[in-house]
Amino acid sequence: MATAIAAAKTSVPPRARGRVGAFLRRHPTVAIGGALLIAIVLASIAAPWLATVDPISIDPSHRLRNPSADNWFGTDRFGRDLYSRVVYGGRVSLVVGLSVAGLATLIGLTIGLISGYLRAVDRVVMRVMDGMMAIPAIMLAIALIALSKASILIVIVAVTLPEVPRVVRLVRSVVLTIREQPYIEAATAIGTSVPRIIVRHLLPNALPPLIVQATYICASAVLIEAALSFLGAGTPPEIPSWGNIMAEARPYFQLKPWMVLLPGAFLAVTVLAINLVGDGLRDMLDPQLARRM
Amino acid sequence: MHVFLIRRLLAAVPVIIVVTVFVFALLHLAPGDPAAIIAGDLATAEDVAKIRARLGLDQPLLIQFFTWVGQLLRGDLGNSIFSAHPVSELIGQRLEPTLALTAMTLFISVVLAVPLGVIAAWRVGSWVDRAVMGFAVFGFSVPGFVIGYVLIWLFAIELDWLPVQGYTPLAKGFWPWLSNIVLPSVTLALAYMALIARITRAAMLETLNQDYIRTAHAKGLATRDVLMGHALRNAAVPIVTVIGIGVALLIGGVVVTESVFAIPGLGRLTVDAILRRDYPVIQGIILVFSGAYVVVNLVVDMLYTVLDPRIRY
Amino acid sequence: MSAAGPPQGAHRAPSGGSAAAELANEAASVGAVTIPVLAVSDLRTHFHTRDGVVKAVDGVSLSLDRGETLGVVGESGCGKSVTALSVMRLVPPTAGRIVAGSIRFEGTELLTLDPDAMRAIRGNRIGMIFQEPMTSLNPVMTAGRQIAETVALHQHLPRSAAFDRAIEMLTLVKIPDARRRAGEYPHQLSGGMRQRVMIAIAMACTPTILIADEPTTALDVTIQAQILDLMLEMKERTGAAVMLITHDLGVIAETAQRVVVMYAGRKVEEAPVKALFARPRHPYTRGLMASIPRLNRAADDSVGSHRLTEIPGVVPSLIGMAEGCTFAPRCGYASERCRIAYPPEIEAAPGHFVACWNHDTLPELV
Numbered sequence: 001m002a003t004a005i006a007a008a009k010t011s012v013p014p015r016a017r018g019r020v021g022a023f024l025r026r027h028p029t030v031a032i033g034g035a036l037l038i039a040i041v042l043a044s045i046a047a048p049w050l051a052t053v054d055p056i057s058i059d060p061s062h063r064l065r066n067p068s069a070d071n072w073f074g075t076d077r078f079g080r081d082l083y084s085r086v087v088y089g090g091r092v093s094l095v096v097g098l099s100v101a102g103l104a105t106l107i108g109l110t111i112g113l114i115s116g117y118l119r120a121v122d123r124v125v126m127r128v129m130d131g132m133m134a135i136p137a138i139m140l141a142i143a144l145i146a147l148s149k150a151s152i153l154i155v156i157v158a159v160t161l162p163e164v165p166r167v168v169r170l171v172r173s174v175v176l177t178i179r180e181q182p183y184i185e186a187a188t189a190i191g192t193s194v195p196r197i198i199v200r201h202l203l204p205n206a207l208p209p210l211i212v213q214a215t216y217i218c219a220s221a222v223l224i225e226a227a228l229s230f231l232g233a234g235t236p237p238e239i240p241s242w243g244n245i246m247a248e249a250r251p252y253f254q255l256k257p258w259m260v261l262l263p264g265a266f267l268a269v270t271v272l273a274i275n276l277v278g279d280g281l282r283d284m285l286d287p288q289l290a291r292r293m
Numbered sequence: 294m295h296v297f298l299i300r301r302l303l304a305a306v307p308v309i310i311v312v313t314v315f316v317f318a319l320l321h322l323a324p325g326d327p328a329a330i331i332a333g334d335l336a337t338a339e340d341v342a343k344i345r346a347r348l349g350l351d352q353p354l355l356i357q358f359f360t361w362v363g364q365l366l367r368g369d370l371g372n373s374i375f376s377a378h379p380v381s382e383l384i385g386q387r388l389e390p391t392l393a394l395t396a397m398t399l400f401i402s403v404v405l406a407v408p409l410g411v412i413a414a415w416r417v418g419s420w421v422d423r424a425v426m427g428f429a430v431f432g433f434s435v436p437g438f439v440i441g442y443v444l445i446w447l448f449a450i451e452l453d454w455l456p457v458q459g460y461t462p463l464a465k466g467f468w469p470w471l472s473n474i475v476l477p478s479v480t481l482a483l484a485y486m487a488l489i490a491r492i493t494r495a496a497m498l499e500t501l502n503q504d505y506i507r508t509a510h511a512k513g514l515a516t517r518d519v520l521m522g523h524a525l526r527n528a529a530v531p532i533v534t535v536i537g538i539g540v541a542l543l544i545g546g547v548v549v550t551e552s553v554f555a556i557p558g559l560g561r562l563t564v565d566a567i568l569r570r571d572y573p574v575i576q577g578i579i580l581v582f583s584g585a586y587v588v589v590n591l592v593v594d595m596l597y598t599v600l601d602p603r604i605r606y
Numbered sequence: 607m608s609a610a611g612p613p614q615g616a617h618r619a620p621s622g623g624s625a626a627a628e629l630a631n632e633a634a635s636v637g638a639v640t641i642p643v644l645a646v647s648d649l650r651t652h653f654h655t656r657d658g659v660v661k662a663v664d665g666v667s668l669s670l671d672r673g674e675t676l677g678v679v680g681e682s683g684c685g686k687s688v689t690a691l692s693v694m695r696l697v698p699p700t701a702g703r704i705v706a707g708s709i710r711f712e713g714t715e716l717l718t719l720d721p722d723a724m725r726a727i728r729g730n731r732i733g734m735i736f737q738e739p740m741t742s743l744n745p746v747m748t749a750g751r752q753i754a755e756t757v758a759l760h761q762h763l764p765r766s767a768a769f770d771r772a773i774e775m776l777t778l779v780k781i782p783d784a785r786r787r788a789g790e791y792p793h794q795l796s797g798g799m800r801q802r803v804m805i806a807i808a809m810a811c812t813p814t815i816l817i818a819d820e821p822t823t824a825l826d827v828t829i830q831a832q833i834l835d836l837m838l839e840m841k842e843r844t845g846a847a848v849m850l851i852t853h854d855l856g857v858i859a860e861t862a863q864r865v866v867v868m869y870a871g872r873k874v875e876e877a878p879v880k881a882l883f884a885r886p887r888h889p890y891t892r893g894l895m896a897s898i899p900r901l902n903r904a905a906d907d908s909v910g911s912h913r914l915t916e917i918p919g920v921v922p923s924l925i926g927m928a929e930g931c932t933f934a935p936r937c938g939y940a941s942e943r944c945r946i947a948y949p950p951e952i953e954a955a956p957g958h959f960v961a962c963w964n965h966d967t968l969p970e971l972v
Contacts, residue, residue, distance in 0.1 A: 029427075131311025133538075134583045138545035139563065143319050143575055146567045223436050227549050230438055231564050246438070254457075257446045264439035272434035279430070418700065504741040510696055511736075512756045512807065513728035526746050601746055602791045 023284055030283070033276025040270050044090035051084035055240050064252065073262055076248060085240040086263050092241035093222045093270060096156055100221035101214045103160045108167020109210065113198055115168065116175025126172075129165040137162035141224060142233045150236040159224050163217045170213055174206040208285035215278035219271050226267050242267045301594050305587050312583045313365070316576050317358055370580070371573035375566075380577035383562060390460045391547060391558035393470070397478040398485060398543060403536065406486040410493025410532075414501060415520060417494075425490055432487030437546045441480040441553040448476060458555040477554040481546045485539055492535040496528035503527070529600045537593035544582050641713060643814050643847050644670035644693065649707035651685075651692045658925035662688040662702065664871040667951075670815065675841065675848040677862030677879065679855060679894075683921055685871040686851045690817045693849075694734055695724055712814065730760040733808030733846075737820035739800035743792040749776070749803045750788025753810050760811045775806040778843075779836060798829040802836065809840050816841070817849045822857065834861055855898060859883060864957075867891050870922055870932040873951070877958040887960040889937045889968065893917035931963070939964050 024031040043050055052072070059079035067074045073082035115125040132140070137159075144158035178184060178201060187197055228234030229243025237244055242263040249259035352360070364371065370380035413425035449457040455476055461469040500506065501524055509523045551560035559578055566574035597604045651663040663685045670676050678686045691697050692704050695716060709716040711732065716724065728734075736742045744752060753772035757763055763771065769788070776784035779802040792800055801821060808816055818837065822830035838861060841848050850862060858865055858879065865882045867875040867890065875888040886892045896915040919936035931948055934940040943963050951961045962968075 029430075127307045128311055130308045131315060133541065134308055134312050134586045135315065135579060136541050136544040136548075136582055136586070138548055139579050139582060140315075142548075142563065142567050143316075143579065146570060146575065147319065219434065226436055227438065227545075231549065231552055231567075233564070233567050246442075253442065253445075254450060257442070257450070260442050261439075261446070264436070264442060268435040268439055271436065272430065275430055275434045504736060504738055505744040507696060508736065508742045508804070508807070509744070511694060511728055511734045513725045513730055513759060514755070515725060523744055523747075527744070603745060603793050 023280075027280055027283060029276055030280030033273045033280065036269060036273035037277055040090055040273065041094060043087065044094050047088050047091055051081075051087045053081040053084045055080060055084040055088045056238065064256065066256070067258065074256070074259065076245070076259065077252070082245070082259065082262070085245055086242065086266055089240045089242040089245055089263060090266065090270070092152065092235055092239060093225060093267070096152065096159065096225040096235075097218040097222040097274070099156045100160045100163060101218035103156065104163040104167055104217050104221075105210060105214045107160070108164045109171055109206070111164070112168040112171025112206075113175060113202065116172040116179065116202075117194070117198070122172070125168070129168050132162065132165045135162070137220075138224060138227060141228060142231070145228065145233050150234075152235055152239065155225055155228065155234050159221050159228075163220065166217070167210070167213060170209055171206050174209065175202055178202055178205050212278055212282040212285060215274060215281055219274040219278065222267070222271055222274065297598070298595070301591055305591055308587055309584070312580065312587075313362060314358075316579050316583075317361060319576070319579075365580070370577035373566075373571055373574050375569045375571045375574075380573050383574060384559065384577060384581060387557060387559045387562045389462060389558075390556050391551070391560060393460075393463065393474055394477055394481065394547060394550065394556065394558060395543060397474050398481040401478055401482040402485040402489055405482075406489035407493050407532065409486075410490040411497055411520060411525060413490065413494045414497030415516075417498060422494075425494065429487040429491045432483040432490075435483070436549075437480055437484060438549050438553050440483055441477070441550060444476050444480055445553075458553075460554075460556040460558070477550050477556060480553070481543065481550045484546060485543055488535060488539050488542065489532070493528065493532050496531045497524055500524045500528045526600070530597060530604075533593055533596055533600065537590045540589045541586055544586065640671065642669040642671050643712055644668075644849070645708075645710040646689070646693065647708040647710070649689065649692055649709065650705045651688050651697060651702055652705050653702035655925075660702075660924045661871050661927065662924060663692060665707075666868070666871070666873050668866050668873065668876065670847045670849055672814070673841070673845050673847055674864065675850060675862050677858040677865040678849060678851045678868060679853060679858050679865060680868035681853060681921060683924070684868045686868050687819050689868075690734065690819050690849065690851055693817065694728055694732060696728075696734075726760070729756050729808070729813075730811045731813050732815045732817065733811070733813040734817040734819065735801070735804045735808045735821050738824050739797055739804055740792075740824070742804060743800055745792055748789050748791055749795065753788075753803065753807050756807055756810050771810065772806070775810050776803070778809075778840070779803070779806045781806075797825055798832065801825060801829075801833055805833075805836060805840065809844065809846070812844050813846055815847045815849065817851070819851045820853070821850075823852065823854070830857075837861070855894060867894070870927070871924060872932060872948075873961065874933065875958075875960045875962075877955075877960075881955065881958050885955075887954050887958065887965045887968070888933075888962050889939050889964075890917070890933050892968070893936075931961075939968060 024034075057080065059075070062071075062075050062079045063077055065071055065075040071081050071083065073086060076082055076085070111125060115122045140162045141155075141158040144161065145154055148154050184197060184201060187201065192200075225234055225241065226243035226246075229241045230247045232247060235241040235244055237248075245263045246260050249256070249263075253260050361371075368381065370384070372379055373383055376383070409425050409428075413422040416422055445457055448455045455472050459473060461473040463470045497520075506519060506524060509519045514523075547558070548560035548563055550556070551558045552564055555561075559581070562574065563578050565571075566578070646666060646668050649663050649666045650661070653660040653662055666685070666689055668676065668678075668689075678689065680686050688697065688702075693709055693711075693716070695704070697704065704717060707717070711727065716727070719727075743749070747755075750769055750772040753775050754765070754768035757771045758765065758768035761768075761771075773784045773788050776788055781787050781799055781802055787795070787799075792803075795803065805821075816837070821837070822833050825833060834857065837848065837850075840846070848861075850857070852858060862879050865875075865877060865879050866873055867882075867888065869890050875882070875886065875891045877887075882891065883895070886895055893915075894917075897917065899914055917936055922932060922935065928945075929947065930945040931937070931940070934944040937944065941964060949961045949963045951959050952965070954960050954965055
């Protein structure tokens with residue numbers, strides 16, 4: 001039965017053009033996610049123009065106002081315009097998300113490649129990675145941050161560390177699988193240098209799942225940063241971040257729930273968009289992954 | 294069986310060693326002088342020196358490490374800098390709320406998410422499947438504290454069905470305890486459920502494609518028996534694996550959830566300790582949580598042998 | 607819906623000596639018309655894929671008499687497996703559908719049966735075994751339990767009785783040390799043993815029909831012979847009819863009484879086995895026969911060695927097939943008429959049916 005369908009498919013020519021377009025039409029959620037993400041990124045970049053007021057300017061005479069024509073989301077306890085703060089807050093989230101994703105991928109890739117290739121290093125590295133995965137990410141991040149002065153850079157480093165083991169495991173498993181292939185043996189036999197093998201053979205195979213994983217890490221990083229800021233252990237309070245804004249609004253929740261819920265909504269939508277894009281990338285780059293992830 | 298148990302325990306040892314080294318290193322290798330950080334910005338050089346001597350920070354690193362490990366093995370997690378109470382005592386006091394929260398969350402998650410995943414796989418491509426997957430993406434994306442606040446606003450403030458926050462010990466009665474633990478558990482469970490539902494669906498789909506499912510149908514078995522007795526049994530291994538790994542997620546979420554719902558558990562203790570720079574407490578909690586994670590995964594490993602007769606250690 | 611298939615009765619010549627077979631023989635000699643246990647009429651099973659409709663089975667009719675062995679032979683993708691799955695109504699609904707036709711089992715129309723009634727027939731009155739014994743058994747259930755499950759379900763036996771029956775079946779399929787083996791898992795058994803377990807599962811409720819979809823293809827040649835013998839023995843013991851699906855003409859020659867040849871979703875020839883081998887009437891069948899390597903050729907031929915004969919071309923896509931005979935593009939004897947219209951099925955000789963415009967003008971085979 002399967003052979004009949006397979007025979008049928010081979011005689012139909014594959015469509016090279018418009019693959020992305022067709023794909024997006026079949027997966028509308030991914031298209032929505034992508035569009036949302038682009039909108040959020042653009043809005044964050046254009047924050048200075050989108051914000052109505054300077055986000056850190058205090059105006060004590062207008063504290064805790066409800067949403068109005070002047071202040072679309074109302075004001076916080078210092079009289080700062082909430083809308084502007086939320087718009088700027090996106091910057092922190094995206095900067096942290098992208099930096100962590102990039103950093104974790106780079107570090108993880110390096111370690112994973114080396115570990116996959118050198119057995120001796122591998123044993124030690126895997127134990128260390130297992131140990132790191134045993135420590136809950138937030139706790140690790142909080143502990144690291146607690147030990148130093150608060151800054152966005154520290155947050156990035158602290159959030160990156162727990163995400164590295166995931167990347168290492170992924171890269172390592174790809175390397176281990178590819179290594180055993182006969183064509184790698186052949187390449188080595190004709191004298192191909194190790195760096196060349198890595199670049200020409202291992203890297204292209206590792207890239208698709210890596211990109212997908214990086215997207216998920218980005219989403220995870222945005223969440224962790226927000227959680228950290230919410231707990232008071234993340235982005236320093238002077239810089240508006242969605243988590244910060246929510247933390248400051250906590251005492252007023254029962255009376256003015258929108259102060260907490262609005263930045264929360266932005267946060268949720270952003271993370272959702274990133275996850276949807278990640279799912280889309282996964283379906284596009286390697287449908288087989290879809291079954292495993 | 295005993296051989297297997299001992300072997301798994303031995304395999305866990307390196308992990309525990311790594312964790313202890315990490316936790317120790319956290320304090321000592323991070324930027325900044327720990328003694329100065331503990332002393333605070335207004336301390337004099339004398340104060341810092343005194344603190345350093347008190348905490349034994351003037352000893353060589355290696356000696357400090359082994360002294361500390363020695364203490365750990367005796368069950369001594371040190372004393373809190375803030376309150377001078379033994380850390381183990383502090384942890385003991387805060388254990389019940391966290392355990393209750395975690396247990397309830399686990400229960401809700403597994404009981405709800407596994408059937409959802411099974412149904413989504415069985416009716417793959419239908420609206421049910423899409424709904425479950427959509428729910429999964431949501432659960433995974435919307436941050437725990439946001440969900441918490443939404444739930445509080447809806448059920449506690451607007452509808453006034455449940456208390457806003459706090460924890461009622463089980464000793465005070467089942468229903469009071471339950472009404473207090475429901476919202477936080479559901480909040481925490483959402484992300485966990487998303488994970489479990491997804492993996493259940495994926496594992497079931499993989500299983501349902503296998504030949505032996507066709508054989509089961511050819512035997513004339515009812516769909517329910519095929520799904521539960523044949524498919525799920527085989528899909529169990531990856532599902533249980535993810536449940537084990539997801540416990541790390543759970544623990545992270547506990548910290549945030551306890552903060553939102555003002556539950557006096559280990560999560561809150563962590564946050565307070567962080568803000569006060571109470572390192573012995575931080576170290577102790579990390580060790581406890583990591584230890585719990587290792588134990589959970591050990592249990593998962595043992596479950597494998599029951600679930601899949603091909604796995605024998 | 608026309609009832610295609612050879613007229614019943616007179617020319618049935620059952621082999622072997624089972625009681626049921628003798629009964630049929632007796633009825634035949636009296637001149638009674640026996641109803642076939644299975645009558646498939648103009649069956650069409652289509653699969654809807656992204657690239658189009660795949661007509662995996664497109665108008666197949668065949669029948670199976672009580673106690674008879676019918677061989678269904680053809681290349682991969684010709685639709686023989688789909689036909690079998692359609693009879694059991696096991697075609698996954700997400701993949702394909704039976705769009706037309708009739709399948710009568712002992713007089714009952716299967717295609718309109720409600721799901722519960724169909725389930726009562728599967729595994730009970732019609733048993734099926736599959737090609738891959740490695741993957742067709744549930745890896746986390748013991749062999750004994752898998753057999754006992756069928757028995758408990760259809761015969762409503764309690765667990766212990768069902769398990770005893772399972773052990774009994776294991777002995778019947780010649781697995782030594784049956785009681786111990788019943789508690790073992792599939793990965794602890796060899797390929798041949800696993801297929802025996804599958805036969806045990808399929809025959810546990812003494813079905814009227816056993817459908818065997820390439821039962822020996824995945825096995826070693828020596829095991830193949832054992833399994834075929836076992837199937838024959840089980841058939842004679844229970845009087846079951848067997849529908850044996852394979853691409854191996856050698857297996858057909860040894861075990862089948864009647865043969866159906868399929869190509870591209872349709873039946874192209876049907877005949878008693880001896881007649882088929884003696885005088886194949888469809889170009890495709892002839893091509894199949896000729897492709898069998900004959901190791902003793904050189905002794906007969908004046909020329910030393912010679913090339914293997916093949917049928918030129920490839921199996922066509924089952925999507926959007928052209929009008930006319932599906933074999934025409936590859937047929938050495940195709941005429942204009944062949945390309946315009948699909949040939950009807952004609953009885954070229956008693957009990958020997960063929961669908962070819964030119965069947966009577968084909969040259970004699972060497």
